[in-house]
Amino acid sequence: MRISDVIEEFLKEMLKTEDELEIQRNELAEQFNCVPSQINYVISTRFKPSQGYYVESRRGGGGHITIKKINVTQSNYLMHIVTSIGDKITAKEVDIFISNFLSDGIVTEKEAKLLKVATSDNVLTVPIEIKDNLRAKIFKNMLINLV
DSSP states (O other), rough: OHHHHHHHHHHHHHHOOOOOOEEEHHHHHHHHSSSSSHHHHHHHHHHHHHGTEEEEEETTTTTTEEEEEOOOOOOHHHHHHHOOEEEEEEEEHHHHHHHHHHHTSSHHHHHHHHHHHTTTTTTTOOHHHHHHHHHHHHHHHHHHHHH
8 A cells, every 4th residue: 555545544534533633744744754745745636625625734833734524415515526527537537536436425336337337438439539528428417317
């Protein structure tokens, strides 16, 4: 497991018992024997609003960070994702969304498989310049139908 994955899992475990998590960037970096920028990377890439988190960061004094899990219904969450997806989306981006949906209990394993298959490059046998546009339309439509 990479250090980023370990830090992410640690923070998510802490958020299971608390609604709000306050941490010191330097202390957490020391605990995981990494640089503070590694903590920044994990938080900025794995605790985004589109993933159901609100993050507040303050500089100085070791870098205080507050992470809050946003409690939303499945419908609101999926509609937020639909509106946040632009006109294009890559297969990798879809995979990240599906992984987050599974870990948050938003979709079942079966629904996740259907989302993945319907948006995969193997199925979208269209010219590359329109593939990500078509994928976005399919993915959004499927999410709307899950609501």
